[in-house]
Amino acid sequence: MESSGSAKRAYHHGDLRNALISAAAELAAAGGPGSVSIRAAAKTVGVTPTAAYRHFAGHEELLKAAKDQALDELTEAMNKELAQRAQSDDPVRYALGSLAALGRGYITFARERPGLFRTVFSWEGEDAEARTASNPFQLLLDSLDELVEVGYLSEERRPLAEIAAWSVVHGLSILFDGPLREFPPELRDQAIARSMLILAHGLSGNGLTPEQEDLLVAEMTTRA
Known part of the structure; x- marks a missing residue:
């Protein structure tokens, strides 16, 4: 935590806004989005709330900045895992490895930084359309488009x-932070791998007959 004197010097040089954003991110990492407030961030940096309000109109604006950092x-x-994925001359193998790497990065971040993960998906004061246009989502879109390009995922099966x-990796992340929190690491890894296998098989579309697909769609479609 910075002293009051260092915070004042930072403010003098025009860095108070960034210091408050960093403080808000620290608060979110420790306690989730509910712990972020103008007063708490100002206290962390070592300035008065009045000084903080010169940079942020209110709680929601500061929380939005913390979300962006998270x-x-x-x-x-996710990009780190993507860069470290195994190389392959087989384009399908490489594309599937990319999808798996993105999922691993997502789940690992959720496990290691749960407060920030919850902050990313706190929708308070947010435009839903703006949040789904985020970089992680674009990484997923690009990965699935790559699977189409290499012939693993058909264009007909690509929509949605x-x-x-996303539901698979996000659902696992939530479960491992909740009812499956006590899963031993080896069982958790098996669950992640098994879920990815089921997803990948489903993307290829080789597991069901057309009649079975029709049955599932009918059973899962909301009835009037």
Whole structure:
């Protein structure tokens, strides 16, 4: 935590806004989005709330800045795994590895930075359309488009495949932060791998007959 004197010097040089954003991100990392407030961030930096209000109109604006920083960290975690994925001359193998790497980065970030992960998906004061245009979502879209390009995922099966894939990794992330929190690491890894296998099989479309597909669609479609 910065002293009052260092905070005042930062403000003098025009850095108070960034210091408050960093403080808000620290608060979010420790306690989730509910812990972010103008007063708490100002106290962390070592300035008065009045000074903080010169940079942020209110709580929601500061929380939005904290979300943006958390989103950047999630994107970085996913890109890190993407850069470290196994290389392959087989384009299908490589594309599937990319999808798996993105999922691993997402789930790992959620496990290691739960406060920031919850902050990313706090919708208070947010435009839903703006949030789904985020970088992690674009990484997923690009990965699925790559699977189409290499011939693994057909163009007919591509629409909304990102929702199914996102649901798998996000659902696992939530479960491992909740009812499956006590899963031992080896069982958690098996669950992640098994879920990814089921997703990948589903993307290829080789597991069901047309009649079985029709049955599932009918059973899962909301009836009037």
